[in-house]
Amino acid sequence: MRIAAAFAERRAKGEAALIPYSCAGFPSRQESLELLHAAAGAGADLIELGIPFSDPLADGPTIQKATFEALRKGMTVRGVLDVLREFRRSADTPVVLMTYLNPIYHFGLEAFVSAAREAGADGLLITDLPANADPELEETVQGSGLDLIRLLAPTTSTDRIPVVASGASGYLYYLSRTGVTGARTELRVELAREIEAIRAAVDLPVAVGFGVSTPEHAALLAEVADGVIVGSALLDAVGAGGVSKGAAFLSSLRAAMDGVVRQRS
């Protein structure tokens, strides 16, 4: 339960966790592996590692582009597990594999979760497998030893929040707005209230993503959330200046978050 421990550790210090997302195989296999190490070094508490899929229908332009580039360069489901396995040789930062359902369904979900465990994954987030969509598949993940990370959206009804939380573990990923992934210049003001409402209803840590693009955003979110997820803005930085620029960006987020006084702990 490395994920729970990572959140607990930050929480004990009154801090929020930093959770970068990266797409395996982008900008290349080697650089995506280097980015995992660099992220861990820059203060990432856990890492979401994306498995590229040909039809990323919940992703905006940045992650679509990264996905297509990773696929073009030959990244596969097994390839992602290999990258993770290599990372695990010298790092113990928790890793959540993030994917659309089809590649791992095609792999065979049972075989996949066991291969993912063996490669060193800690959790699994399946973008298009909402709670109760397919109990058999969900139980396969829940019984695997991987945390099943689930999404909550601003459109999720109050009644549904406990339903989503009940089969989930590790943390809940709150989408800070409706829409696809992508860096944004502003965060919504209602966000703090929404996160409070979720935290009142569930016991799991709540991490917030979708649109985090500056240290100021990260600091704002760190006041109210247990974790701050950053994806597109990180890939934009990596795309523009390579792994070192990505790592510097993460360090700037971490520094901004460390200066924050949590509203609750």
Add this chain to the structure above:
Amino acid sequence: MKKGLQRKGESLGGSIPERRFGRFGGRYVPETLIAALDELEVAYVAALADPEFQSEFDALLRDFVGRPSPLTRARRLEGAVGWGAIYLKREDLNHTGAHKINNTIGQALLARRMGKRRIIAETGAGQHGVATATACALFDMECVVYMGTEDVERQALNVFRMELLGADVRPVESGTRTLKDATNEAIRDWVTNVRTTHYIIGSVVGPAPFPRIVRDFQSVIGREAREQILATEGRLPSAIVACVGGGSNAMGAFHAFVDDPEVALIGVEAAGEGIASGRHSASLAAGTPGILHGSLSYLLQDADGQVAPAHSISAGLDYPGVGPEHSFLKEAGRARYVSVTDGAALEAFHRLSELEGIIPALETAHAVAYLLGAGRDEIGGGPVILCLSGRGDKDVAHVARVEGRGLPQDSHALVTHRTAGRV
């Protein structure tokens, strides 16, 4: 004939309908859409139980779409195949020229019930886009249509038609630049604007409840055909034949006959350059179950579970997935799925034009091609009903180009010029 959208023996009783067809279908979507799908499900169940909704829908189909569409005996086509009576269910005579309008009128009525005035749609051949734009004009709704750039080119005339009807056509550059990617982009729009927007999906695909809703709105095809063939022939047909991309005209034609085992249900997929070439759209013939666009169904995919690019000469069939109910009917052995190449479809496009004075859509031409090549034992001796899902006006320029005969007019250049600025 039973009135209304439900088949006999199938009563919803105000409850939420089954979200699967056997193991297929489901709701594999991002969490953001769950509330909207729930809302749609509730609105649809309420609409089915509302006689006013039914009568408004029926009246629009009659007075605006022009239903019932005729069932035309195709005597010269019969002469060419030589094994029995053939009837054409003339969806090509609907307003806007295809079956697609049956669904868009129904869904626009649903959107109005839900208080949503912004409509989005995906389109391949452009027929669904045109039908959606038409319904939006009729109901004074904002309309955005996503269309792959390859299809914008192949179906230039329909792009211009959508624009004339007031729609905003947004070319989609990503991925394969066809229907699959237009659907991805429509879903991205819906995820973003879900509170104000209804997504009028164009086929019996997508997350529940879409496959069922679209089938129900299209089932008027089979209900009418059943009544018409009983009136003319005094018996049920031996077979119903329809082309299958996503499969909405086929599902609409099949639905009224599913419980009649003596009626063969035959779906015709696009074999493109041949199944063996790998360049085709025959999901049921050559695919394996997978998840795309919110449901589990047969899917063209590679060894790593990446969706494989589809190919067909007809933009409307150029889709790597298929409606989940077709997957169910295939595995249940209730329907049979065959496939026809680009070349055979093109030849059938000419044959039907010359034999019957009807230029079919290239999609529909696949079903015609199957009939032309089918033997009596495959078909059961007739009478056979072929769902003539759309007319071929939209394809004339494309066929001329494919056959190297030059453009009969400059519509192609006009439209690509008009849309290029927004890519």
